Amino acid sequence: MKRILIMTALLSLAGCSDSSPEKRSKDAPPPAVRVAEVEMTPLQAAVTASGLLVPREEAAVGSELAGYRVLRVLVDEGDFVRAGQPLAILDGALLRGQVAQAQAERLRASITAERAQSEARRVAGLDGTGVIAEETIAQRRFEARAAQAQLAAASAQLADLRQREGRLTLRAPTSGIVLQRVIRPGDVAGGSVEPYFRIARGSLIELEAEVPEAELGRVTEGQPATVLLATGQKIAGTVRLVGARVDPQTKLVRVRVALPVDPSLKAGGFARAELSGGGKSVATVPERAIQYSADGPFVSIVDRTNRVRRIAIRTGARASGRVELRSGPAAGTRVLLGGGALVLPGDLVRPLSAKAR
16 A cells, blocks of 8 residues: 555656646747738828918019109009009109100101201202302201201100100009008109019919928929918918028928919918828838837847847838838848737747738
């Protein structure tokens, strides 16, 4: 009986030895983990920029005449005008009197020139004949030429006055919306250095925004943009112009966003634009693959032998749940998705492919 009890105890100890933690961990299958590959994708990250609404091109209207009183103003701010349309009229009563006087001077000069020319024709061909003194012949010819010169001077003076008379009416040089008007009836022309009217050519208002120099590589002409006005209204636009100069103080670059004609666009207003990202392909991983330590961000990769390794990374832009890898594993490398903290470098795992959401 004693021998049987000893045999039973030994068998029990052997059974306990086979179920030890070391045995179980050695025979257990590797943990399953979800992985995704580093992919080359066009990262559609939006660039945000803000600025002021400005006319695409502004036409300034002033007067070249000084000392004439404003008789009437025909348009106001916000009015749409067409090219050549009268904007204001100056009082030309004094100028009309000068025009009438110049017309009379020209008529007198014309009569004088006609008479002198007639006298010169009468002595034509009489040189050296002795019929009329040579001095008289020369004098009549000089008088004819002098009369023609006086007629030309009178004609030029009359033309100048008529041109001035035409400028009494200020006209729009282009079609568009009147942005500013600074004159009133009764003002004297030439008393201000500021233009009397400012017109937005074609009524086109666009956003002049500023983009950081670091984001300049993601902004191109023709790029779609969504402009948010201060009122909350959104308007679709297109990047028309990217500045050729970086401000040395702010390190910002001016960008012009073209917008359609819309009465809600007011020059001088504030707006913000979101510029859609370009289609440049870069190495990206899902956001869930990024982990952090005291040394910075890293990803846990699964090598060909299904062993876990950590690789330090440098991240870039983020969009649509993915993160750009500016340095790190190459495209096609498998990376852990979440749960990476449950495994350690060197652990054997069983990877399960999964698409990043």
